[in-house]
Amino acid sequence: MDERRTARKVTLRGWGGVAAMAVACALTAVFALLLPLTQQQRPSDSGTTSYASGGVAEGRQARAEDCDPSVKGKEPERSLSPSSSESGSAVQAVKDRGYLSVGVDQNSFRWGYRDPNSSAKNSELEGFDIDLAHEIAGEILGNRKAVRFRAIPTNERIPAIQRGDVDMVVRTMTISCDRLKDVAFSTAYFQTGQQVLAPKTSDIKGYGASLAGKRVCTATGSTAASSLEDGKKKPVDEGGLPQSTDISTTVPNQLDCLVRLQLGEVDAVVTDGALAASQAAQDPTVELKGDPYTKEFYGVAMKKGADDLVRRVNQVLVDYRKSDGWQDSYDRWLKPALGSSSGPPAPKYK
CATH class of the missing domain: 3.40.190.10 (Periplasmic binding protein-like II)
Structure with a gap:
């Protein structure tokens, strides 16, 4: 090394x-x-990866x-x-x-x-x-x-x-x-953990009550999207989200959410805190809001x-x-x- x-x-x-x-x-x-x-690499015959059906090691x-x-x-x-x-x-x-x-x-x-x-x-x-x-x-x-x-x-x-x-x-x-x-x-x-990213001028304080009436963007198939869906099923005082929080905006790639935020199409982004911090480094007009509300690996x-x-x-x-x-x-x-x-x-x- x-x-x-x-x-x-x-x-x-x-x-x-x-x-x-x-x-x-x-x-x-x-x-x-x-x-x-x-x-320069040596291509495979099929161009894709395949696995033999047998010989799987013990322990699933x-x-x-x-x-x-x-x-x-x-x-x-x-x-x-x-x-x-x-x-x-x-x-x-x-x-x-x-x-x-x-x-x-x-x-x-x-x-x-x-x-x-x-x-x-x-x-x-x-x-x-x-x-x-x-x-x-x-x-x-x-x-x-x-x-x-x-x-x-x-x-x-x-x-x-x-x-x-x-x-x-x-x-x-x-x-x-x-x-x-x-x-x-x-x-x-x-x-890492899920965290909220929003403009520095926003009144959003993080995950929870301050997202009432806000439009939130996540990536399709992400754990952030799942966490928000779960949050809508619980009261705010039990770690949930206000029913008025709009979580309908989803995109194929997480970075698309930052673009939507910059265009004013959403009010906040929810993603892994590690990714959100890097996005904040790209655009000094946004920042992380509140603490991570999940623990993920x-x-x-x-x-x-x-x-x-x-x-x-x-x-x-x-x-x-x-x-x-x-x-x-x-x-x-x-x-x-x-x-x-x-x-x-x-x-x-x-």
């Missing part, structure tokens, strides 16, 4: 940077854009009925124990192909994005999630650049995995009981049944923590917006 890199200053701020990123965002709302390779991902965030031992972020073995069918498919196919975001500042201010004609994707994808490729294939990225909208993350379009998704994806019905997850690599999402790949990724995460790779990446990309960190969440295994 390289020595700790100095956190660089990023000048992507205000309307100019957001407008540039909004153009790319509109494209990904129509289709999952295949991004240029970071280096949590079933929905066994998952309960409020019960110790049943937390959704528990995953299969790590392993360095590369003999399983899912890992072998990646090695035979010669590159890792990863679904990512290309519009999330400091997580997965292209810097429009870069002098390079074709600037590469960069950010915290992109660093992790390169780390996984480096351990499995011995080449950190052996990655083929696909830009995937928020609402296409699970379908892309199920179709076999990608080996995994590394895209600020919260581990949840509902999602465990459809995909498998690594153990958690980041902790990001994980690497993979196809159900690809247990050997899940275990291998969990081993990568073990090594990433020990080598200070996680901390180096955090300090470079996220510390400017989120402040100092004590490190990644402790892994939880079955």
Whole structure:
């Protein structure tokens, strides 16, 4: 692992940077854009990822009925124990192909994005999630650049995995009981929580009563959207939302909400606090309002049944923590917006 890199200053701020990123965002709302390779890669015969039906390792991902965030031992972020073995069918498919196919975001500042201010004609994707994808490729294939990225909208993350379009998704994806019905997850690599983003001049104070009569935007298929739907079912004094809160505005990509906010089409955005902080760094006219009202964990999402790949990724995460790779990446990309960190969440295994 390289020595700790100095956190660089990023000048992507205000309307100019957001407008540039909004153009790319509109494209990904129509289709999952295949991004240029970071280096010349050897394509597979079919161009997609497939897994053999047999040879699944013993030990399954949590079933929905066994998952309960409020019960110790049943937390959704528990995953299969790590392993360095590369003999399983899912890992072998990646090695035979010669590159890792990863679904990512290309519009999330400091997580997965292209810097429009870069002098390079074709600037590469960069950010915290992109660093992790390169780390996984480096351990499995011995080449950190052996990655083929696909830009995937928020609402296409699970379908892309199920179709076999990608080996995994590394895209600020919260581990949840509902999602465990459809995909498998690594153990958690980041902790965050849902939070409200609104103009600095707004009278919104955060999640709760001050959202009465306000229009709120979320991404389709996001945990933020689910949390607001749940909130409308509870009284405000029990942690719910006012019935007058309008949560009907949903978009394919989370960044689209920031654009809607800037255009005055909504009054607030609800998303992961980590993403909201990065958006506030892009546009100094908005800010986080109130404290996070949930506790959530990001994980690497993979196809159900690809247990050997899940275990291998969990081993990568073990090594990433020990080598200070996680901390180096955090300090470079996220510390400017989120402040100092004590490190990644402790892994939880079955």
